[in-house]
Amino acid sequence: MAVSKDDKYSKILNAAIEIISEKGLDKTSISDIVKKAGIAQGTFYLYFSSKMALVPAIADNLLTITFQRINDKLKGKKDIESVLEVLVDETFSITDEYRDVLILCYSGFALDRSLETWGTIYKPFYEWMEDVLVKAINQQAIFSDIDVKWTAKMIITLVEATSERYYSSDQKNVAPDEYKAEILRFCKRSLGIQ
Numbered sequence: 001m002a003v004s005k006d007d008k009y010s011k012i013l014n015a016a017i018e019i020i021s022e023k024g025l026d027k028t029s030i031s032d033i034v035k036k037a038g039i040a041q042g043t044f045y046l047y048f049s050s051k052m053a054l055v056p057a058i059a060d061n062l063l064t065i066t067f068q069r070i071n072d073k074l075k076g077k078k079d080i081e082s083v084l085e086v087l088v089d090e091t092f093s094i095t096d097e098y099r100d101v102l103i104l105c106y107s108g109f110a111l112d113r114s115l116e117t118w119g120t121i122y123k124p125f126y127e128w129m130e131d132v133l134v135k136a137i138n139q140q141a142i143f144s145d146i147d148v149k150w151t152a153k154m155i156i157t158l159v160e161a162t163s164e165r166y167y168s169s170d171q172k173n174v175a176p177d178e179y180k181a182e183i184l185r186f187c188k189r190s191l192g193i194q
Helices: 007-023 030-037 041-047 054-074 080-097 099-112 115-138 148-168 176-191
Strands: none
Touching: 007 030, 007 041, 007 054, 007 099, 030 041, 054 080, 054 099, 054 115, 080 099, 080 115, 080 148, 080 176, 099 148, 115 148, 148 176
16 A cells, blocks of 8 residues: 555554455444554544544545556656556556445545545546646647546546446456456547547
């Protein structure tokens, strides 16, 4: 996991992700988390006000992991086609690896009615995609008449929703590579990439 806070914060977050993945959010107690993390219960409250307060931290951590993996795979490539291919591939990979935790994050934000927090967590990711799109427009690699902010959000949302749908479905009669190829074709056609 790519937690960048201090050691105790990392221990709490990693323990929470592990236990919540095993037991589910409702059956996980703060006592379970601190026991797994090897810290005192009072220490938990120095970092999180409640069990539900873990949800944004978990979501932020997973997005950080995704973004790191994308950047690692791109290794300096900045062309729109490479970015889309890596975005699709890594989003599917992360969704497969962390599917139960992602479901927790979505349900946690819905239960807490804090979807605006989701937008705050995603802001750097959206801005990164906006930058990719602006560069592609400047290089005349894509349509120039798109709304960059909306298009960036739509691409990320579409790729994530497609991967989540695939991995949360019981009916996997199509290989993930076929889903990835189709979402990639759709994004390229939508942006006017030849």
